[in-house]
Amino acid sequence: MEANSSFGAPRRSLHRFANPGRFLRLTGKILPWLSFGAFFLLAVGLGWGFFGAPADWQQGDAVRIMFVHVPAAQLAMGGYLALALCSLLSIVWRHPLADLAASEISPVGAAFTGLCLATGSIWGRPMWGTWWTWDARLTSVLILFFLYLGHVALTRAFDDPERGYRAGAILSLVGVVNVPIIKFSVDWWNTLHQPASISLTGAPSLHVSLLLPLLVASLGYACAFAAIVIARTRAAVMERRVRALLLTHAKEAA
Amino acid sequence: MTHLPYIVAAYALGVIVPAWLGIAAFLRMRDAGRRLATIDPRHRK
Numbered sequence: 001m002e003a004n005s006s007f008g009a010p011r012r013s014l015h016r017f018a019n020p021g022r023f024l025r026l027t028g029k030i031l032p033w034l035s036f037g038a039f040f041l042l043a044v045g046l047g048w049g050f051f052g053a054p055a056d057w058q059q060g061d062a063v064r065i066m067f068v069h070v071p072a073a074q075l076a077m078g079g080y081l082a083l084a085l086c087s088l089l090s091i092v093w094r095h096p097l098a099d100l101a102a103s104e105i106s107p108v109g110a111a112f113t114g115l116c117l118a119t120g121s122i123w124g125r126p127m128w129g130t131w132w133t134w135d136a137r138l139t140s141v142l143i144l145f146f147l148y149l150g151h152v153a154l155t156r157a158f159d160d161p162e163r164g165y166r167a168g169a170i171l172s173l174v175g176v177v178n179v180p181i182i183k184f185s186v187d188w189w190n191t192l193h194q195p196a197s198i199s200l201t202g203a204p205s206l207h208v209s210l211l212l213p214l215l216v217a218s219l220g221y222a223c224a225f226a227a228i229v230i231a232r233t234r235a236a237v238m239e240r241r242v243r244a245l246l247l248t249h250a251k252e253a254a
Numbered sequence: 255m256t257h258l259p260y261i262v263a264a265y266a267l268g269v270i271v272p273a274w275l276g277i278a279a280f281l282r283m284r285d286a287g288r289r290l291a292t293i294d295p296r297h298r299k
Contacts, residue, residue, distance in 0.1 A: 035276070038272075038276075042269075042272070046265065046268065046269070050261070050265060055255075055256070060256035060257060061255045061256045061257055061258070061261060062256065062257040062260060062261065064261050064264075064265075065260065065261055065264040067268075068264050068265060068267065068268030069264065072268070108275060111271055111275055112271070114271075115267055115268065115271045118264075118267055119264040119267060119268065122260050122263050122264045122267075123260070123264065125260065126257045126260055221272070224272045224276065225272075227276065227279075228272070228275045228276050228279050231276070231279035231280055231282075231283045232279045232282065232283075234283050234286075235279065235282040235283040235285075235286040236286075238283070238286035238287055238289070238290045239286045239289075241290055241294065242286065242289050242290050242293065242294075245290075245293050245294055246293065249293070
């Protein structure tokens, strides 16, 4: 009994947020602030990066591409972890909103991974002399992009949405092994891509004049990512409610 | 400024992609809210 009750405690607390009405009310209050924060922080971070940050002694002004590329890369990986977490919540606890959130995270994550690959390619051309190379970091991020696209395709491939959500959840949980490979690829293999400039455990290798605008831009992109996913999930919740009500009305009329 | 076309291209993508996603999400949310309000009186404010 004790084991059951301790297992049920997180389940109950998670399901407190699973009520669609409560989710819509809560996110309705958060979303305007998050959107405003994203707009403000992105304007400051990108403006600071473009006009205020100094040029790098080695890369020149091309270092400014970092203020778009690095946040996009962080969110490509962070978004995938959020997708895997939603998949876990869906498979283990059958959280009713987790499937919807996962199916709304994957297209946004794919877009940010595409942005990371595109800006990396634009940065690589003047620095490395090539748009693309089959380097371990670039290849593992390309695999992440395909994992996102695979999740989008799988969740929409079945007539029964529940089967699509299950298949997508399994794919995203299997694919999470790619995240540490991306993170440590620059340490494990001899790559053209530079090592991480910022880490959670060590001091950053960036000068503070580049680090501060990068942190502001990263925070702005993170707020934008969260606001987009929340807005899409809100829309999905309301669309599901509309379908359920229309089905009920049709059954009553029949 | 060196490499200006590359920097401008990266910044343009960095603004257009989130803006496009954000506007599309907002419009979808607004349309879903309107559809729900027409059939569910509880959703009307």
